[in-house]
Amino acid sequence: GVSLNRAVVRHLSKLIGMPIRADAYSPLHGAIGAAARLIQENKLDNPISVRRPIELFRPSKETRTYYYPPLESSRSGAPDFQPSENYLYRSARADFQPEVEVERFESLPAGESTEVYLGLDIGSTSTKAVLTGPGKKAIAGFYTRTAGRPLQAVQALLEAMDDLARNQGTAFQVLGAGTTGSGRTFIGRIIGADLIIDEITAHARAAVELNPAVDTIIEIGGQDSKFTTLHQGLVTFSTMNAVCAAGTGSFIEEQASRLGCPLNEYSRRAEGIRAPLASDRCTVFMERDLNHYLSKGYGVDEILAAVLHAVRDNYLSKVAVTSRVGTCVSFQGATGRNRALVAAFEQKLGQPIFVSPYCHLTGALGTAFTLEESGPVRSTFRGIALYRQAVPIETEVCEYCTNHCKIKFARLAGETVAYGFLCGRDYQTREFVNKNRSGFDLLRERAKAFRFKPETPAGGLTIGLPAALHLFEDLPFWEKFFDLLELKTRTSEDCRDAVLRGKSLAGAEFCAPIAALHGHVAWLVHRCDRIFLPIYLEARDKPPGQIRKYCYYTQYAPALVSRMEETVRRMCLVPLLEPRAGVFAELRQLYQALKPIKPDLTF
Numbered sequence: 001g002v003s004l005n006r007a008v009v010r011h012l013s014k015l016i017g018m019p020i021r022a023d024a025y026s027p028l029h030g031a032i033g034a035a036a037r038l039i040q041e042n043k044l045d046n047p048i049s050v051r052r053p054i055e056l057f058r059p060s061k062e063t064r065t066y067y068y069p070p071l072e073s074s075r076s077g078a079p080d081f082q083p084s085e086n087y088l089y090r091s092a093r094a095d096f097q098p099e100v101e102v103e104r105f106e107s108l109p110a111g112e113s114t115e116v117y118l119g120l121d122i123g124s125t126s127t128k129a130v131l132t133g134p135g136k137k138a139i140a141g142f143y144t145r146t147a148g149r150p151l152q153a154v155q156a157l158l159e160a161m162d163d164l165a166r167n168q169g170t171a172f173q174v175l176g177a178g179t180t181g182s183g184r185t186f187i188g189r190i191i192g193a194d195l196i197i198d199e200i201t202a203h204a205r206a207a208v209e210l211n212p213a214v215d216t217i218i219e220i221g222g223q224d225s226k227f228t229t230l231h232q233g234l235v236t237f238s239t240m241n242a243v244c245a246a247g248t249g250s251f252i253e254e255q256a257s258r259l260g261c262p263l264n265e266y267s268r269r270a271e272g273i274r275a276p277l278a279s280d281r282c283t284v285f286m287e288r289d290l291n292h293y294l295s296k297g298y299g300v301d302e303i304l305a306a307v308l309h310a311v312r313d314n315y316l317s318k319v320a321v322t323s324r325v326g327t328c329v330s331f332q333g334a335t336g337r338n339r340a341l342v343a344a345f346e347q348k349l350g351q352p353i354f355v356s357p358y359c360h361l362t363g364a365l366g367t368a369f370t371l372e373e374s375g376p377v378r379s380t381f382r383g384i385a386l387y388r389q390a391v392p393i394e395t396e397v398c399e400y401c402t403n404h405c406k407i408k409f410a411r412l413a414g415e416t417v418a419y420g421f422l423c424g425r426d427y428q429t430r431e432f433v434n435k436n437r438s439g440f441d442l443l444r445e446r447a448k449a450f451r452f453k454p455e456t457p458a459g460g461l462t463i464g465l466p467a468a469l470h471l472f473e474d475l476p477f478w479e480k481f482f483d484l485l486e487l488k489t490r491t492s493e494d495c496r497d498a499v500l501r502g503k504s505l506a507g508a509e510f511c512a513p514i515a516a517l518h519g520h521v522a523w524l525v526h527r528c529d530r531i532f533l534p535i536y537l538e539a540r541d542k543p544p545g546q547i548r549k550y551c552y553y554t555q556y557a558p559a560l561v562s563r564m565e566e567t568v569r570r571m572c573l574v575p576l577l578e579p580r581a582g583v584f585a586e587l588r589q590l591y592q593a594l595k596p597i598k599p600d601l602t603f
């Protein structure tokens, strides 16, 4: 299979100084050779003659099975997404290439200025802006990719606004500007925003304005997805995805590009299509299943539909709380424009899903609505013309504490605008400032509650407890456990560079938590005699009757880590602790793991 990696082939070829031949059949050469030999030896009942390897291949007779019925939306009544005018605008900026999608929803009065509120939603994947007129009327929307340059993305949107105003013979008079999204604070300070609000508030505000009956918001954005419930227009609950990208738009986008499907064709191609069942656990398993189906001859459109089912199931099981889904569900985020994805939700939830024509702009829209509601202000907005100004962003690493925050700052009109402080300090303050002014520190209280004085006398073996992964939560438990057995313990809580240390030792590209475990174990090697590294297959704190498995890597983390070096392997105590096997089985595992180091242990 490695022969298909052109970079490897090129490198090897350079090393040996001669060309290497590799083609699509290279991974199959063993099998082709065996078949060719069989034919050559003429031992077949019905001899065949083959001139080229391709003639050895026969189409698979395997039948395809489908788990999901065709993706059809019969109840949701999707909008037609046809504004009065829409076009793509390319910014004149040399430092920002993505185009801006401009939508004009209302006609603008030529020869007069137009009063507007400006809402900006700066996300990690896309940046959106909406201009609304008095009376909460959406006038125009602007959408572009953030492309890792939020400031340039916002400047490109401002430039597109200026262009729209010029083309319509008007000038926008901005009554107020507000920001939301992950870049809201930094950009908000740069543009002089009058309002900076979080995404949940902004999305909820827009949802209720667009449909007052909404009690549930499903929001799937580029890199995050959220689930929000409301009661009489007020947010009652909200949750978002963890680090996993499986239930987000970026996974859909990635698969579309891998399968050669332009995003604007995705919905059309997946609609009305049946799909096989793909894993909803994480992107690695999802992709594995999708590749499997491709190799089994399923059509690309069927795989596209399977992706949507997998993303929906991942969202419903990992992000949403299905028991809280209400009777009026609003689907928000740019993914709402994918009718097939909305149909997948409708199919599973068995109820209509409301999609607004502004679903991709709701964060910005909610911000603009909130601005208007907060009444007249003397706006501090620096103006649409800000796009003409070069605003160099500098970064520096704060050295006032071990967090080493990466601070971004820009100088504008003699003022320094900075962002990125994890504590409560600002750019002028030269020390750590505690954000928590309540006097109550939950983590400190927790540490106090679990603190105990070990009673094990000095001398004897020390057991190392890695403060990483699933073990972190259980540290106090195992400290007490070993203390009762009169064994000293040492945790790796003081290891400050676990990820960095682990990355160089792991020997493969793992996620940060697994790399950190490697780092913690390496830190313990010279500080203890044995390292306690139990295998946990599933979580203990789960609702009755449910199974909550740890991810594949976590389950087998002890095996991965003990491969680091022989010393580690010899030091590790690895009992298999599986609650479902029962207390007796767990005790036996612990006994077997600890007996060699504690001969007086009885069972």
Ligand code: SF4
Pocket (backbone or CB within 6 Å): 398, 399, 400, 401, 402, 403, 404, 405, 420, 421, 422, 423, 424, 425, 431, 432, 433
């Ligand atoms: S900004 Fe605050 S938390 Fe971050 S490194 Fe500096 S002092 Fe520490």
